[in-house]
Amino acid sequence: MSEDAGLYRTMRLIRRFEERSIELVHAGEIVGGIHPYIGQEAIAAGVCAALREDDIITSTHRGHGHVLAKGADPVRMLAELTGRATGLNQGRGGSMHAADFSKGIYGANGIVGAGGAIATGAAWAAVKEGSDRVAVSFFGDGAVSQGVLLETFNLAALWRLPVLFVCENNGYATTLTVAQSVAGSITGRAEAFGIPAVSVDGADATAVLDAARDAVARGRAGGGPSFIEATAYRFDAHHTWEHKARVRYRSDEEVAAGRSRDPLDVHGSRLDADVRAGIDAEVEALITEAVAYALDSPHPDPAGALDHLYATGLRGRDGIGLLDTAVR
Amino acid sequence: MARLSYLKALQRALSDEMGRDEAVCVLGEDIGVGVNNVTTGLLAKYGAQRVVDTPLSEQAFTSFATGAALAGLRPVIEFQIPSLLFLVFEQIANQAHKFSLMTGGQARVPVTYFVPGSGSRSGWAGQHSDHPYGLFAHVGVKTVVPATPEDAYGLFLTAIRDDDPVVLFAPAGALGVRADVDMDALGPVPLGVGRVHREGTDVTVVAVGHLVQAALAVAEQLADQISVEVFDPRTLHPFDWDGLAASVAKTGRLVVIDDSNRMCGIAGEILATAAEQMRLTVPPKRVTRPDGAVLPFARDLDLAVQPQQDQLLTAVQEVYKSSR
Ligand SMILES: Cc1ncc(C[n+]2csc(CCOP(=O)(O)OP(=O)(O)O)c2C)c(N)n1
Ligand SMILES: [Mg+2]
Numbered sequence: 001m002s003e004d005a006g007l008y009r010t011m012r013l014i015r016r017f018e019e020r021s022i023e024l025v026h027a028g029e030i031v032g033g034i035h036p037y038i039g040q041e042a043i044a045a046g047v048c049a050a051l052r053e054d055d056i057i058t059s060t061h062r063g064h065g066h067v068l069a070k071g072a073d074p075v076r077m078l079a080e081l082t083g084r085a086t087g088l089n090q091g092r093g094g095s096m097h098a099a100d101f102s103k104g105i106y107g108a109n110g111i112v113g114a115g116g117a118i119a120t121g122a123a124w125a126a127v128k129e130g131s132d133r134v135a136v137s138f139f140g141d142g143a144v145s146q147g148v149l150l151e152t153f154n155l156a157a158l159w160r161l162p163v164l165f166v167c168e169n170n171g172y173a174t175t176l177t178v179a180q181s182v183a184g185s186i187t188g189r190a191e192a193f194g195i196p197a198v199s200v201d202g203a204d205a206t207a208v209l210d211a212a213r214d215a216v217a218r219g220r221a222g223g224g225p226s227f228i229e230a231t232a233y234r235f236d237a238h239h240t241w242e243h244k245a246r247v248r249y250r251s252d253e254e255v256a257a258g259r260s261r262d263p264l265d266v267h268g269s270r271l272d273a274d275v276r277a278g279i280d281a282e283v284e285a286l287i288t289e290a291v292a293y294a295l296d297s298p299h300p301d302p303a304g305a306l307d308h309l310y311a312t313g314l315r316g317r318d319g320i321g322l323l324d325t326a327v328r
Numbered sequence: 329m330a331r332l333s334y335l336k337a338l339q340r341a342l343s344d345e346m347g348r349d350e351a352v353c354v355l356g357e358d359i360g361v362g363v364n365n366v367t368t369g370l371l372a373k374y375g376a377q378r379v380v381d382t383p384l385s386e387q388a389f390t391s392f393a394t395g396a397a398l399a400g401l402r403p404v405i406e407f408q409i410p411s412l413l414f415l416v417f418e419q420i421a422n423q424a425h426k427f428s429l430m431t432g433g434q435a436r437v438p439v440t441y442f443v444p445g446s447g448s449r450s451g452w453a454g455q456h457s458d459h460p461y462g463l464f465a466h467v468g469v470k471t472v473v474p475a476t477p478e479d480a481y482g483l484f485l486t487a488i489r490d491d492d493p494v495v496l497f498a499p500a501g502a503l504g505v506r507a508d509v510d511m512d513a514l515g516p517v518p519l520g521v522g523r524v525h526r527e528g529t530d531v532t533v534v535a536v537g538h539l540v541q542a543a544l545a546v547a548e549q550l551a552d553q554i555s556v557e558v559f560d561p562r563t564l565h566p567f568d569w570d571g572l573a574a575s576v577a578k579t580g581r582l583v584v585i586d587d588s589n590r591m592c593g594i595a596g597e598i599l600a601t602a603a604e605q606m607r608l609t610v611p612p613k614r615v616t617r618p619d620g621a622v623l624p625f626a627r628d629l630d631l632a633v634q635p636q637q638d639q640l641l642t643a644v645q646e647v648y649k650s651s652r
Pocket of ligand 2: 140141142168169170171172173174
């Protein structure tokens with residue numbers, strides 16, 4: 001598959017995965033809802049196209065796009081979202097913690113800004129083992145107000161670590177606009193630490209890929225961290241609870257204007273129509289299979305609810321005292 | 329036999345583990361110079377790649393260690409002040425601790441966090457004198473509070489080798505403890521196994537950390553009237569409930585001394601478990617800091633808030649008397 005076709009396929013996969021997931025939320029099959037990534041697909045697709053399988057990413061609460069673009073199996077991913085034993089995390093993580101360590105995916109993360117330091121530490125470990133692996137941390141515009149992330153920029157720059165910070169500026173942190181939350185600029189934060197920073201059109205997968213390639217090459221060559229601000233529009237709700245709650249913070253006009261520039265069309269128009277149609281059909285079949293697999297998969301056994309609490313297999317006492325060892 | 333101090337034991341454990349396992353590295357503030365006397369000499373021995381002086385960015389370097397651990401390293405972090413653990417509670421309790429379960433067992437986070445000098449260090453006042461081990465036990469992070477040099481060595485070793493996050497509190501009140509030990513016999517001490525420092529048949533005293541010394545002193549003082557068994561849990565989570573039950577089965581009487589706040593503290597958990605599951609002949613007692621205590625500066629005020637040896641003595645006598 002050509003590079004252009006590959007980028008489009010990743011975006012299409014994410015788009016259809018998200019659309020079907022939203023349906024499954026409404027149908028009650030995905031409990032707790034999701035943070036849809038629709039509208040931002042070019043960012044995950046572009047950045048991850050610059051990575052190798054052994055590179056590492058950390059993701060966010062809006063993480064499906066990153067996890068899929070980095071190569072997680074969409075079938076097992078959907079099984080995770082539906083809380084099945086066959087899911088990537090055996091149903092222990094769900095939408096906000098989906099991970100696949102075999103693909104360098106250190107997980108979506110429910111805490112805004114938390115992934116940056118984790119990715120940077122992983123990048124440090126990669127350097128120490130003598131590899132040229134890089135780590136990428138995705139986060140939103142809301143995260144640039146988190147102290148720990150700013151501390152992390154300092155560490156990454158100070159120790160010249162191969163980490164790429166990708167800020168997805170979708171204009172909002174839930175309902176809060178960037179204008180309401182960011183003094184100065186987003187790239188200025190990185191520049192203050194001497195981290196090369198660029199702003200790119202996050203609706204254009206090629207533009208994102210080009211910027212990510214530069215950054216990844218710099219990291220692999222020992223040139224230290226980089227920062228990309230990718231601007232995009234979140235087409236759907238902050239979280240699917242909005243579909244019921246109908247919070248008003250964006251005008252209909254704004255949403256319509258935002259949606260009018262669809263990253264799938266921006267990039268899809270670069271492909272032959274039949275290539276695009278072929279990808280669409282292939283993705284459709286895959287997503288159909290994923291939904292069927294997920295809904296057919298067994299639910300995890302409640303007896304194992306706290307399996308994996310400790311890597312060493314330690315078992316604490318249960319909550320009702322029945323299994324306590326010290327009963328005398 | 330050689331004389332080993334608690335601090336030296338910690339230093340030796342860390343150095344031995346770094347020598348044994350290349351993946352072990354240590355991060356923290358002023359550790360190159362070794363201002364807390366635990367990391368002394370490690371920089372020269374193992375180099376700046378493994379002994380990393382960090383900027384004052386506790387939240388970042390704590391999760392940085394998580395990332396490094398996820399990628400295969402075995403980091404150890406020194407915190408200069410116990411209350412810095414409040415600052416990184418998110419990074420330990422909500423990130424490092426949760427990875428294993430949330431990923432369905434894909435990930436492990438072998439990081440050791442240690443505080444050389446927890447609790448009161450006379451004169452350091454409100455923000456430097458906390459003993460937040462109960463918080464970590466509560467959220468399920470493995471929590472270790474060694475009382476003696478040989479346990480400091482053995483538990484530090486085990487903590488570093490453990491595949492889960494472990495917090496080790498080295499109480500300021502224990503740092504000066506010295507013991508005659510057989511250096512060749514030093515080795516790992518398992519988590520979740522308590523230690524009876526002195527056998528007795530009348531009252532079980534559970535003492536946490538440096539208060540083991542106070543408990544031993546009380547046992548000696550009362551020796552001709554009351555036979556006191558001194559039980560040191562050594563690790564608060566996992567806790568050696570079987571060991572405690574065996575002791576209480578003998579004595580039927582229980583007093584806990586714990587240098588942390590009373591409300592929701594570890595002493596309360598020990599009493600509750602004993603009341604639920606062990607055969608107590610009289611109501612148990614605990615000697616703790618007061619509810620929600622903030623350690624005041626002036627020496628007499630500081631001491632007024634910490635559990636004292638004479639209070640323990642009184643509690644033991646009362647528990648003993650109330651059964652006759
Ligand atoms: C530290 C933290 N604060 C608050 C929240 C609740 N929260 C979840 S997502 C979110 C908004 C995040 O905005 P942004 O970083 O821009 O990402 P986006 O949702 O736009 O993708 C908030 C406030 C959280 N999860 N973590
Ligand atoms: Mg945002």
